Amino acid sequence: MLKSKVAVQVISSGMLPDDTLMLGETWLKQWKIPEGQPVILKFGAFRQHVKVIAVAKYDGMRISQGLAKKMGILGNTPLRLQYKSGSSSLLLGPLIGVLISRDYPGAPDKPFGSITMFCRELVDGCATQGGYVYFFTPNHIGSNTDSVEGWVYADGWRRTTVPAPDIVNNRLTSRKLENKANVQHFLKEIKQKHGTTVFNEKFLDKTEVFDALKKDNSLSRYLPESHLLRNYTTLKAMSSRYDNVFLKPVRGSLGKGIIRVSKAEGAGYQALFATTAGSRRQQFPNLLKLYATISTKMKTVRYQIQQGLQLIEIQKRPVDFRALVQKNKTGKWSITSIVARTAGSQHFVSNLARGGTLSKVGEAVAKSNLTAGKADASSRLQQAALLIAKGIENQIPAHFGELGIDLALDTSGRVWLLEVNSKPSKNDNTPLTDNKIRPSVRMVIQYSRFLSGF
Template structure:
């Protein structure tokens, strides 16, 4: 696709520059065959404005009146893509990307969005690079039938709140199901899609049961799926315990390794349970499976669990290892692997989340301490990549929602077989930090902006 990037210049000094006249570089007007001195439509996000184009011998710029800029959320110095459609007499600039965030701390100038402020600044820098504007807004700014949006953006060295049109593309970074399920949020998303043809990606949380039931419909993915069911009753526990020496119970909406229970069969009729909590792991022994179920029955009343076959995972210095693949769509809309990192569980833990004392390593680093030969390590590394893409495509095919990135947690057993642990539609923006701390725009952030630009057809 041919792209032209223009710098937005806001000036109201010229005698002829009212809010219906814009000044475009002659070279760009000529390239796109934009007619001068006649009325055309200018689009930015959902905003449409009838304007008259005047050309000037400036280089790669679009000059607009301050009143028009303020009305549609443009700022001086913004770098945007531009194209002109002759058949519709429409000059489009953009894209405008909206990011749904959980909360704003208005009193904090340095960290208005809390822990994700640095990510939001990184998104802004990536948009400058690729020719886009990004704005950020919490649930209380989302309304039914909205024509405009009050949102935060970064320009001229600080964050400020402005009025924007409804964005071309919205990226859902709400980190709570509670916020995502609010009536006004759901209605806002529905209206944005229906009224303004806005593309919304990562539009919902996934839960563990939904993922495994969806992927089970695809025969080509069965090899990645440990035996796994929504936990319902004692009979199910008994049946699974007869087939597998170790079982896991995972809250279906859980994250960060919270609330996971490991059930291990011991000699005789005994079982040992390990419960994760904030302080670490609590161990409890039971004389029978019936006693285990009785101990769990209270939890089942307040939380739904996925019951999953335990796997004999590779370890590093005795600690279990798993892998997080970040799979994203990019500039052509295709799934690609942005990164895969190894995660080593902390001492005394059996889950690898960083929040539970786990540590990051490279894939070769994670496999180096396994008993695999060097040829097997190369083979396993390739299998991890293939599984990541297969599973992302399976989610796309089997779940009727739009996702632009997925965090896919995989495990490798001692035979070298790759297994799916879970899929996360809100992968942490800290978890996948490269294993160096240079302050550059991460590839994962560039992918998000390039995918948004692809969706918006810029």
């Protein structure tokens, strides 16, 4: 394997012309780079003819401030290097663009709010692995698809013009932003014009996921019965089959707006509504009255109706599991982490935003009321998460590099799929680790390197 990580040093333009770069002579020998002849320097969408000068007893690369500015590089940085003799191209990268929802220029220490730490970890991870990462929002996208205005880290967060990247990690957290005309146009253009690869291209709707996975017979054992709630007939049929059913907003997240419908003690039905303050309970004399209340919400929200499950519990609090499944350095799905999430005392959903708590899978299973299969519960959850990720990839025509897969165990030990999130939170699913750079962050960079050939 050829060595490819090179320390790129930015020096004064007065010491080096903008069309020339200096490179340790061992690099020229290793990659058979011609000295003193014009080659095409490529960095993301950036292209420029340069001459390469060999430097004896030197292991890095030197470029002028003027050239660095055109490349969007504001300081010394380690990059990966390749030389393609067929096209006389010297490639530097990977250049990774992370598309985020918003920035806060007035807060220089936390320009990306709650995901600033994740962004900084990506910068540090690129420094370790070799690569360059920047962050941009829909507002940074202009009419020129060769470049964007992006945030880079060089002794602090700064904004500068950067070339369109080799890889875009779509971290937009709102469908409204993702569907903006300028965002869709930019992503389409950079794919066609620059060969950019975009992963986590789109949000997944709950109905879309379950309908797609139903087509794969190997996954049927994980799927609770699930339908788009169109009318009273569907609610009545599902409520007659199961002791309780869940109504989940098709486009919801963080447990918002979930309703649990069950038969009330004695007679009638009750609905539990998930709210930020806790669960709100409402009694109804019959199912028709309950549906009348829900149908007013259905004018603005589409619901997925799902078979209720007898989830394992710890001290009467339901437990589920969030698996973070990511593509690795060879492009294969792998498990980065699985954590158990126990619902808060006033809630029936387990999201941290609703007061839930994280623990390790083994600890949660050991404390739970699971009656069978405790010993291999963790491995069965992992197997399910990997199969479901592959099922999503096979059945849904979009590129995903990471998925948050929510799973459950019922009291008999059967694994069930609850939902799949194509924009897994960088706060909510943090593995229980003290490492500076999370494994999930390292994996994003490794997969970006795989996709870009670096």
